[in-house]
Amino acid sequence: MLxxxxxxxxxxxxYLYLLVSGLSTMITPFYLLYFLHLGYxxxxxxxxxxxxxxxxFLFEIPTGAFADGFSRKYSVVVGxxxxxxxVMFIPIVKNYYVILLLYIMTGIGDTFMSGAQEAFVIDNLNSKKRKDLHQEYFIKSSSFLALGAVFAPLLGALLVKVYSIEILWYIYGFGFFFTAIIITFFTKENFKPKKLKLLDLFKESFQTSKIGIAFSIRQKTLFFSIVAGIFxxxxxxxxxxxxxxxxSLGLKEYQMGYVFSIISVVCIASSFASRLFTRFKSKNVLSVVILIVMGLLFSLLFIYPPFFILGTIIIITKSGMLNLGGPLIQSYLHQVIPGRFRATIISTMSMANQLASTLAGLLAGFCVDLFGPQxxxxxxxMFGFIAIFFYQKMKD
Structure with missing residues (x-):
């Protein structure tokens, strides 16, 4: 049974809002092209x-603590x-600095959702004594997002071909409005935080944050996972x-939607395929996956026009491989995270990833201007070697 x-x-x-969220991500294959068209x-x-x-990075711990100390449900809604x-203001404005401000807002919103979303689900399942559904949720949540994303790029490609990229920003924003509605009216929160005054709440939240961070550092499996995740x-x-x-290899701009649609199909398949590896150690599965990804990426050095089909196949395969290990590591880590600090610890991990992604993104953007995308x-x-080293230090 499914x-x-x-x-x-x-x-x-x-599952419903994850499906709609996936359907609303029509902008994903085109957002970089949108900003390039603006001359950036x-x-x-x-x-x-x-x-x-x-x-x-700056807001991750405070908002994670807010979810632990006040409400995980309404943390997701606010975010x-x-x-x-x-997002809905991005296509309206063209000024670079205003767009920067809007992206800062999305960063704040994301911190309200990250950590709280997973903790909300896990706590609800635990209250119903359904820990057996933990891995089912992680596998299917990834799959529902990917299922929506199968059709989103196809629709996005049609809209870009007929209209323009701008309309996709509005659809993306609608997906988050739908999330807020579904969570507000159709979900019940079983997590019961202490009732505190506002000042006491923030004191309690920051204390919880300190404890959560200390636990993430002290618990070696979590720490090594965080460091590996950074790379x-x-x-x-x-x-x-x-x-x-x-x-540059010859793919049409609107055809980027088709590529992302195929990537989503492959990600769905890889999510369900992760079930086949539950009998193996998570760290070993992840290490093999990373080695394959490294080989695929390096092979792109030898792809030139007009062989865009070969380049596309490599990119699609790489995406599927990266998606394979996600459900395994998520399910495993939740077994070593104490429920009281679950949202804060997940936020700590997200914070580290955000900082790494920020610094790496700046360096990558500079290097692409200098050396080219290929x-x-x-x-x-090559950074996969370091990730493998730290994954292998985890205890299964």
Whole structure:
């Protein structure tokens, strides 16, 4: 059976908004091209992306503590609304600095959602004594997002071909509005924080943050996972030039939607394929995956026009491989995270990834302007050796 007993009863609102969120991501294959059309350089675009990352780094722990100390449900709702409003203003303005400000808002909104979203679901399942649904949620949440993303790029390609990229920003914003509505009216929060006054709440939140950070450092498996994740972020940052690289090989701009649609299909398959590896140690599966990804990225050095099909196949395969290990590591880490600090610790991990992604993104944008997308994408994979080293130090 596709769903376990009462799985939809407990998780249908989350699966539904994840599906709609996936459908709303029509902008994903085209946002870089949108900013290039505005005349921004790769470095300027990386600064825009980094503003969201820096903001997320600064706000991750306070907002994670807010979720632990006040409400995980309404932390997600507030975050979704902030992002929705900011995103819908992006196609209206053309000024570079205003767009920077809007991306800062998306960073703040993202920190309200990150950590709180997973903790919200896990705590609800634990209260129903359904820990057996943890891995089901992580596998299917990734799959529902990917399922929506299968059709989103196809629709995005049609809209870009007929209209323009601008309309896709509005659709993306709608997805976050839908998330806020579903969470507000169709989900119940079983997490019961202490009732505190506002000042006491912030004191309690920062104290919780300190304890959560200390635990993340002291618990070696978590610490090594965080460090390995940082270097995985660096690998992903190197992909900033993927869209213009494929176009330089001969791919049509609107066809980028088709490529991302196929990537989503592959990601769905890889998410379910992760079930096949549950009998193996997570760190070993991740290490093999990273080695394959490194080989695929390096092979891009030898792809030139007009072989855009070969380059596209490599990019698609790489994306599927990176998606393979995600559900395994997520499910494993939640077994070693104490429930009381779950949102804060997840936020700590997200914060480290945000900082790494920010710094790597700035460097990648500068390097792409200097050396071109092809070389940067290929050599970013070399950081996989360091990620493998730290994953192997984790205890299974």
């Amino acid at each position: 769903f376990k007993k009462d799985e939809l009863k407990h998780l249908w609102p989350f 350089s790769f470095f300027e675009i990386s600064v825009i992306m980094s503003c969201a990352g820096v903001t997320a 979704a609304l902030i992002i929705a409003i900011a 995985m972020c660096i690998i992903k940052a190197g992909a900033i030039g993927t869209q213009p690289f494929l176009i 070389r940067v994408i290929a050599f970013s994979g």
